[in-house]
Amino acid sequence: MHYTSLSEMIASETTTLAKGPLAIVMIEDDVEVATTLRHHQQMGFTAVIALMPAVFDLPRDLAETVIRVDYNMSDEEAMETAINSLMDPMAGQWVYYCYNAEYFFFPFCETRNVIEMLAFHTEERRDAMLSYVIDLYSDNLVDHPNAVSLDNAHMDRSGYYALARPDLDNHGHPKERQLDFYGGLRWRYEEHVPQIRRKIDRIPLFRAKKGLKIRWDHTFSDEEYNTYACPWHHNITGAICSFRTAKALKSNPGSKFEIETFKWHNSSPFEWHSRQLLDLGLMEPGQWF
Known part of the structure; x- marks a missing residue:
């Protein structure tokens, strides 16, 4: 699933966000994006959320299994803003976060x-x-x-x-x-x-x-x-x-x-x-x- 904003994803994925553990991968560049996402899928997280620039591509298998959100990690306080925006919708669930690579x-x-x-x-x-x-x-x-x-x-x-x-x-x-x-x-x-x-x-x-x-x-x-x-x-x-x-x-x-x-x-x-x-x-x- 592909969303153009964090707020759109939060509004649409209420059921997903209420069932953890969830993994959030914040993608800063195009280095080892696919391997990072696949690694955390294999860890057993119920959903993997990729916050990434809209210009990046994902392989078909990941495009179909990862929740993709257009997000600019170069913005000031990008990490804190993303995690804190998701905190209340994810309340009660275990959450993991990292960057690509x-x-x-x-x-x-x-x-x-x-x-x-x-x-x-x-x-x-x-x-x-x-x-x-x-x-x-x-x-x-x-x-x-x-x-x-x-x-x-x-x-x-x-x-x-x-x-x-x-x-x-x-x-x-x-x-x-x-x-x-x-x-x-x-x-x-x-x-x-x-x-x-x-x-x-x-x-x-x-x-x-x-x-x-x-x-x-x-x-x-x-x-x-x-x-x-x-x-x-x-x-x-x-x-x-x-x-x-x-x-x-x-x-x-x-x-x-x-x-x-x-x-x-x-x-x-x-x-x-x-x-x-x-x-x-x-x-x-x-x-x-």
Whole structure:
């Protein structure tokens, strides 16, 4: 189904928006659009919504199975506007969001779908799920000048760390069960990344509710949504394996010609499997076995 505006889709798809889990893919350019959409369909989401420029084409199978909405992701506050516009219509449902050339993984996702995982997460009285954005990049920028290659994808196997998240409304004291996570290309090439854009933590999977708002830094107005775990034990976390930062570094004039390769001694080929991410400590199963 193809809609020319977000408001038209909301008015027409009330039944769809009331049955989750839903995936929203925000498409900024024409890189790996089809693979991103298919990946999240295969995860088990009941519907995949693509917010994308009207000029882009979709393969026939996706045009018939994805809810497409004409949307300009280059507009100011495009992400927040889209998610917050959908928040009330989706209230009560689990919602996931990402950008194109980003791929969601959770523990054991090769043999279990997202509905099974969320059933357990819900039993643990959690309404949100922390994930880390793990940068992917091609090992050969001559053959892949935009840094994107699914067959030659690499990732950093180390260099990740966390700092306490200060509560500016409480004299800068650390927030309870909240941390700021860093690493990957944003850490290695921090001179090209504004400080406020260096975090790699995101709450991409959450239960929508009326009045809830997402902010520009991927945190929510309800502080409990921003926590990495409940008070009594660790919970499931996920990973978003993303070419987005590599693409940006190789397209921005300030960094494009200064980076000849993203590979370093801590680069590893990405295996496209949750086991690799679990072994590296980049997500955890919590109490889910």
